[in-house]
Amino acid sequence: MEPTNDPKLSELLREWQVPNAPGSLDRRVLDLRGAGSNKSWWRFLLTGSVRIPVPVGLAIAVLLLAMAGALVLRQQPTAPAPLSVSLVEFRPVKDVNVRMIRGDEAN
Amino acid sequence: MTDAEFRDAYVCHKDLVYRFARRMTGSGEAAEDLVHECFLMLWRNAATYDPARGSLRGFLIGVTRNLALKRLSKERAFDELEDVTAICEPIDPVTRERSEMVEQAVAALPPLQRDALILAEYEDMSLEEIAQATGAEIAAVKSRLHRARENLRRLLAPLLETKGAAYGTHK
Numbered sequence: 453m454e455p456t457n458d459p460k461l462s463e464l465l466r467e468w469q470v471p472n473a474p475g476s477l478d479r480r481v482l483d484l485r486g487a488g489s490n491k492s493w494w495r496f497l498l499t500g501s502v503r504i505p506v507p508v509g510l511a512i513a514v515l516l517l518a519m520a521g522a523l524v525l526r527q528q529p530t531a532p533a534p535l536s537v538s539l540v541e542f543r544p545v546k547d548v549n550v551r552m553i554r555g556d557e558a559n
Numbered sequence: 560m561t562d563a564e565f566r567d568a569y570v571c572h573k574d575l576v577y578r579f580a581r582r583m584t585g586s587g588e589a590a591e592d593l594v595h596e597c598f599l600m601l602w603r604n605a606a607t608y609d610p611a612r613g614s615l616r617g618f619l620i621g622v623t624r625n626l627a628l629k630r631l632s633k634e635r636a637f638d639e640l641e642d643v644t645a646i647c648e649p650i651d652p653v654t655r656e657r658s659e660m661v662e663q664a665v666a667a668l669p670p671l672q673r674d675a676l677i678l679a680e681y682e683d684m685s686l687e688e689i690a691q692a693t694g695a696e697i698a699a700v701k702s703r704l705h706r707a708r709e710n711l712r713r714l715l716a717p718l719l720e721t722k723g724a725a726y727g728t729h730k
Binding site: 458 | 566573574581582598657658665711
């Protein structure tokens with residue numbers, strides 16, 4: 453479909469004129485740009501913000517949680533290791549001499 | 560983008576961007592907001608402009624157009640962006656100034672026809688430039704321009720007739 457040029461229509465359309473950009477807009481655009489470029493680093497540290505992609509944010513959050521979890525697990529008191537008993541030199545007694553002590557003998 | 564480059568870009572293109580935004584939105588205040596947002600976007604994301612893909616003028620018009628369409632779709636959430644013909648009645652030439660009638664007729668066009676027409680008729684942009692700025696195929700731009708002019712001929716029929724009579728060309 454070819455756009456049909458129509459001189460009469462074009463001439464009529466040109467009767468609607470709009471002004472150019474007002475001077476107030478210069479200040480608005482250029483001031484804002486200036487404010488952005490002169491921002492000092494310490495002001496940025498106090499008031500600045502950074503945008504990070506969601507996947508990166510999630511990865512950092514998961515990493516921090518994992519590190520925190522590992523730290524907590526490491527600090528938990530561990531159960532004392534069971535004492536090892538060696539029975540290598542154990543010899544059962546040959547004669548068992550049981551002595552009965554009565555109550556009146558004890559007194 | 561350096562300060563000087565930004566300033567040059569602003570000084571060179573601000574009027575074009577403002578006029579386009581003003582005609583798209585029909586409001587001076589809205590146009591100022593759009594120009595502000597457009598150049599703010601250029602300042603913050605200068606890397607998104609690739610000279611290999613087209614002129615800075617086309618890029619800025621493209622950004623402004625997208626911002627304008629976004630604003631229009633918020634204001635008129637239920638309007639179609641593009642339709643075949645406008646359904647407005649011809650404008651009554653007795654009650655209004657001619658320029659006001661032209662403004663009203665252009666504003667009545669669907670947004671996708673309106674932006675193509677404004678860039679072609681008022682900013683003398685070529686079909687290729689309009690296609691770059693609007694992110695459309697050249698064939699689509701031609702089609703939109705054709706429909707826009709048809710709609711305007713219908714809307715402004717009373718004025719075109721009187722104009723023809725005034726210049727001695729009306730039969």
